Amino acid sequence: MKKIIFFLLFFSILGLLNGLSSSTTFASSSYVLPYPSSMPGGISYKIHLVWEAISKYWYFGDFGQFEYNLKESDKYLVESKTLFEYQQYLLGFNALQKSNEYFAQTLPNLEKAKTNGKDIASKREQLREAAIKHEEVLQKMMLETPTTFTWNPEKASQSELPIHQRIETLIQTAKQYE
Amino acid sequence: MNKIVFFLYVLFLLCFTFFSYLFIDPGLIYLRPLFTNFHQTHRMEVTSIFTLFIFLSFIFYFLCLHFIKKNQLTMKHICMLIGITAGILVFAYPAIVSFDIFNYIATAKVAYFYHENPYIIMPIEFTNDPLLLFMHAANKIALYAPVWIFLTRIPHILGFGNFLLTLLQFKVLVGLFYGTTVWLLWRMTKNSFKIAFFALNPLVIFEIFVGGHNDIVMMFLFLVSAYFLFSKRIGKSVVSFIFSGLIKYATLILTPLYVVSFFKTMSQKTFFFWATVGMYCIFFLSSLREEIYPWYGIWFLLPASFLVGDNLITYVSLAFSFSLLLRYIPFMLLGTYFGPTPLLKILLTFVPVIVVLIAYCLKKQRILR
Numbered sequence: 001m002k003k004i005i006f007f008l009l010f011f012s013i014l015g016l017l018n019g020l021s022s023s024t025t026f027a028s029s030s031y032v033l034p035y036p037s038s039m040p041g042g043i044s045y046k047i048h049l050v051w052e053a054i055s056k057y058w059y060f061g062d063f064g065q066f067e068y069n070l071k072e073s074d075k076y077l078v079e080s081k082t083l084f085e086y087q088q089y090l091l092g093f094n095a096l097q098k099s100n101e102y103f104a105q106t107l108p109n110l111e112k113a114k115t116n117g118k119d120i121a122s123k124r125e126q127l128r129e130a131a132i133k134h135e136e137v138l139q140k141m142m143l144e145t146p147t148t149f150t151w152n153p154e155k156a157s158q159s160e161l162p163i164h165q166r167i168e169t170l171i172q173t174a175k176q177y178e
Numbered sequence: 179m180n181k182i183v184f185f186l187y188v189l190f191l192l193c194f195t196f197f198s199y200l201f202i203d204p205g206l207i208y209l210r211p212l213f214t215n216f217h218q219t220h221r222m223e224v225t226s227i228f229t230l231f232i233f234l235s236f237i238f239y240f241l242c243l244h245f246i247k248k249n250q251l252t253m254k255h256i257c258m259l260i261g262i263t264a265g266i267l268v269f270a271y272p273a274i275v276s277f278d279i280f281n282y283i284a285t286a287k288v289a290y291f292y293h294e295n296p297y298i299i300m301p302i303e304f305t306n307d308p309l310l311l312f313m314h315a316a317n318k319i320a321l322y323a324p325v326w327i328f329l330t331r332i333p334h335i336l337g338f339g340n341f342l343l344t345l346l347q348f349k350v351l352v353g354l355f356y357g358t359t360v361w362l363l364w365r366m367t368k369n370s371f372k373i374a375f376f377a378l379n380p381l382v383i384f385e386i387f388v389g390g391h392n393d394i395v396m397m398f399l400f401l402v403s404a405y406f407l408f409s410k411r412i413g414k415s416v417v418s419f420i421f422s423g424l425i426k427y428a429t430l431i432l433t434p435l436y437v438v439s440f441f442k443t444m445s446q447k448t449f450f451f452w453a454t455v456g457m458y459c460i461f462f463l464s465s466l467r468e469e470i471y472p473w474y475g476i477w478f479l480l481p482a483s484f485l486v487g488d489n490l491i492t493y494v495s496l497a498f499s500f501s502l503l504l505r506y507i508p509f510m511l512l513g514t515y516f517g518p519t520p521l522l523k524i525l526l527t528f529v530p531v532i533v534v535l536i537a538y539c540l541k542k543q544r545i546l547r
Contacts, residue, residue: 061295116292
């Protein structure tokens with residue numbers, strides 16, 4: 001009897017450990033995110049923003065727009081991750097918003113391409129891989145950031161930044177595109 | 179010109195056109211009924227015939243130059259020869275030498291059929307496109323400058339979505355630029371020997387009418403800019419020069435020459451001497467990027483035609499125009515870009531030029547003695 005209790009306990013602990021470890025394992029994707037680009041605050045970042053606006057027209061066409069939106073979404077996701085690491089929560093929070101806006105534009109452009117008779121199978125797969133990677137990064141981000149952050153500007157009233165709520169929105173968008 | 183020679187030349191052109199169809203790619207669905215795979219199964223035979231064609235083309239070329247020197251061939255005859263050559267070779271299968279014309283067609287399709295930016299989106303991204311079955315650089319974004327991409331709209335539209343008609347339109351486009359280049363060359367030189375030196379050169383004819391290479395468009399715009407430069411129309415010269423660079427970038431190496439010529443009056447001979455030197459420089463530098471392709475010979479042959487005479491540039495340019503065509507032989511024979519092919523290409527390119535250089539030096543030494 002003692003032996004049975006011992007085995008039951010042993011396997012229960014093993015199962016619990018397995019359950020705990022799986023809760024911190026994220027879906028992994030071979031999709032590669034870019035290096036962090038220039039960060040807010042410097043003059044180079046302003047030039048970067050101008051270039052971003054011009055690029056929108058350079059990336060014409062359905063596939064072009066898909067590439068552009070995915071590229072920008074990736075860039076802002078990495079930017080927010082880096083900013084959160086430096087506890088720049090307001091800037092990171094805004095970068096997350098931009099990443100989400102761009103990411104939301106990817107699939108509509110692919111659908112437009114499909115309507116125009118283009119084979120979107122490989123692009124759809126690329127988007128699926130990207131969505132998995134985005135979710136993976138966002139899940140990690142969720143663990144490393146506070147749920148909310150109180151932003152106290154010098155000459156304005158304080159505001160609450162619902163960081164986790166925003167990350168959750170992004171995860172939902174990514175899940176839709178997987 | 180002897181009627182027999184003329185007849186043999188026409189026969190030669192027809193045989194070559196027929197021969198080119200032995201190289202049809204198995205993936206080229208539009209010409210499937212003509213596919214024989216002969217070039218893969220009889221490598222030695224096709225290589226020997228191709229080599230023979232190169233030699234024959236140069237024999238005809240030197241005969242023409244000889245007849246012109248003897249005043250037995252007038253400008254009218256040269257025009258007729260050009261017309262017949264173009265009229266026959268424009269129907270030759272292009273990928274005997276290079277697949278570039280298919281890339282031009284694919285890039286134009288990306289831009290004007292799919293309405294995507296060819297500098298961002300590669301042809302390979304349109305997975306169901308039949309062009310992918312036979313084109314070779316589908317995984318590359320547009321390699322050429324914007325003015326060329328813009329020009330390709332013309333043959334793309336005139337092709338009406340039919341591949342073979344589009345292919346022909348691309349050849350006609352470069353053929354028209356060749357024609358206007360020859361006309362301008364005549365206007366600037368009034369010398370039929372110089373015209374024939376460039377216009378009847380087998381490398382030029384082969385790369386334009388068989389391969390359909392766009393280098394002639396770049397060189398035409400360069401010639402237009404030189405024409406305006408000597409007509410003291412600097413603004414038009416600058417615009418033409420920029421447009422030339424925006425076809426294939428290579429002529430941009432001549433920017434310092436243009437800057438100097440704007441401030442200092444230069445004779446036509448001096449200008450074209452330095453232009454030839456500049457184009458030779460970029461020709462050799464191209465090996466750093468990928469390799470020296472035979473059609474790059476057009477870059478220096480056009481300015482060199484202004485300097486034709488008993489001089490080193492003329493002999494070296496002639497030797498290169500012959501040896502560059504020999505570069506096709508190793509791949510044709512071995513069917514691989516690896517192994518001994520790169521070394522053989524280098525040897526075939528430079529040995530004839532070195533032989534000509536030695537012969538030239540010995541000749542000059544003898545004259546000095």
